[in-house]
Amino acid sequence: MQEKILILDFGSQYTQLIARRVRELNVYCEIHPFNHYPAIDASVKGVILSGSPFSVRDKEAPQIDLGGIKGKLPLLGVCYGAQYLAHHFGGEVAPSASREYGRAMLSKVQAANALIRDLGDPTQVWMSHGDTIVKEPTGCEIIASTEDVRVAAFHIAGEDTWGIQFHPEVYHSTEGIKLLKHFVVDICGCRQDWTPASYIETTVRELREKLGGDKVVLGLSGGVDSSVAAVLLHKAIGKNLTCIFVDMGLLRKDEFSSVLDSYKHMGLNVIGVDAGDKFLGDLKGVTDPEQKRKIIGRDFIEVFDSEAQKLKDVKWLAQGTIYPDVIESVSVNGPSVTIKSHHNVGGLPEKMNLKIVEPLRLLFKDEVRRIGRELGLSELLLGRHPFPGPGLGIRILGEVTKEKVRILQEADAIFIQALRDSGWYDKVWQAGVMLLPVQSVGVMGDERTYESCVALRAVTSTDGMTADWVHLPYELLAKVSNDIINKVRGINRVVYDISSKPPATIEWE
Known part of the structure; x- marks a missing residue:
């Protein structure tokens, strides 16, 4: 006990x-x-x-x-x-x-x-x-x-x-x-024996007892929670776990191929689905942030369900739910007000008639990382910044198009790599670039330009409930700005967001 x-x-x-x-x-x-x-x-x-x-x-x-x-x-x-x-x-x-x-x-x-x-x-x-x-x-x-x-x-x-x-x-x-x-x-006389190793041993045993020979499907996002959940389940039930990784066309640059490759090196059975054209097609002409979130959430469910239906005899849907989500759902004041209307697997259990298994539901985020280290996951994956469920769809203000996604992916890749190269990545809780629905006049060479503006955002936080903007060195910001403007066609102005949460949310939409 x-x-x-x-x-x-x-x-x-x-x-x-x-x-x-x-x-x-x-x-x-x-x-x-x-x-x-x-x-x-x-x-x-x-x-x-x-x-x-x-x-x-x-x-x-x-x-x-x-x-x-x-x-x-x-x-x-x-x-x-x-x-x-x-x-x-x-x-x-x-x-x-x-x-x-x-x-x-x-x-x-x-x-x-x-x-x-x-x-x-x-x-x-x-x-x-x-x-x-x-x-x-x-x-x-x-x-x-x-x-x-x-x-x-x-x-x-x-x-x-x-x-x-x-x-x-x-x-x-x-x-x-x-x-x-x-x-x-x-x-109280507690023994201090609740360690990552003991948690893994207990959880793997309980998962084997609970799932038996049943088949399980899990939606991977490339993030820490779903990855650790997948490895824990794989340790417990092996080939009876199938993971589905959906590319919505809104991931970071080259992320779909690199994450898919890393999962295969971990021995996971992963199906990669390139559904970018569907998502971008359904987002055409849509500018309302809430509507964008709902379309992305709906399309994810449809794509995931379509792939999962191809699998035979699946009885369980695995989720990377962690303890703060559980606490919030049974809080003293009742379920909290919905701030984010998207959820990668919202509605799936009912639609697919599956039972739920949540191997991380007792853990805080920092504990998930400790479990991941004990399981041998790479520090590159475990140290990844949080990334919004709707991806770059809510970092492109206004209508989302293939060209805008390309521009944002290029700018974002430059910013994130600069943080890594300068040693700032691990000091920042979350960072990203926002593509603004603003064009401004600029001069490049002898030509007058009228191109887009992007905002850089970097914050420190413990849980995302509150956040402070990071005082990145001017030299680093100058280099990032210069590289983005010189290397990304379509951008001629870079600004840095120095707002804290509250009142300013981490994402702009």
Whole structure:
């Protein structure tokens, strides 16, 4: 039985980060909504209560029955979780005199306490709350304070129950990972045996049991998730897996042939489908971004379904779904608003009457890469930037044509190669070129030109939810601009996008 820590989510933006920090300790954990979590069984070694945008004093504040947890299992309340414990177990929570947000220095009051032992005194932590605990819970001892917060951390005597009014999971809490290790390893007794090797061994065994001799089809995109999912499945069921790689005519320059070749070197059974003419034909005259996405998604389903129907006795559709997608679909606030209307395999299971298998559904993106390394995938593939499902179709603003795709592919190839050559590629989370529906006057030699403008985009991010533009060196930008203008017919102007997200999305459409 896989031991685990349960993280009960009250809607905090940091909840996924708590899980990632726990997993960095090679301890398996799961996030569940506070109002919908599984039965507590012998596999659960401890429970963490997350923060929340709510105040415990609000009428609509999340409520949870801790009867089967508190006093029976190790319990750590973080921020809202700590205030919930105080508010409902004999303490008092009130609005802070001033909102406590940002760095603070934590000083020990009970230095020997198991949760904070061997932390620096003082040590930097990150506060983020509008309320504060003004009276600690019944039977509790204060174990740490800051200059402004008397009850920064507490321990309920006689129980393995703690509350902290800061966020140990964020980078700014410099010894936060050490505090979390004290909780999940020392207090909860977790063995730290959840490693890439153990995950592969367990997952391969479970896939063999689940799939038996059934045949599986998987849509490859050339990205990290679908590639790692394919190799895991191949390890489990071998020739019973067939992969389909569709070229929509909207991939990067030479990507279809190079990716197809790399998959064959990995021993995968891959069918490559050149469907560019269909996609570009159906996109003719279409300028609305949402309509473009829907056409690309619909065409993908039709092409994939047509190829899959040629295979005999397929019973499963494999998907590269990862844990953030799973969490989002069962979030505290319900499924999130649809920002992206495309999904490479959306609608396929129903259309093809197939069951779903998702070998990566428990993993975060960084864990997928760790699994990929353990499986022997190349760093070139594992380090690839994210690429939008609709491909260059949403990096060409306005109508998509074969000539525009050619122009953008050439410009994009120059930009990406320059990032690789200069050592910047691995420092950037995502980069690409946008072809704008703008033409401007230029002079080339003795001739006047009236050609297109492209925008370069390079951002840093951890999950794509927020992003900052990258301060690329002027010399690098100058070289890229010069090379694009000199080598790509049809472009005479290059600009650099210095907008961050929010408000500016990473893609322009």
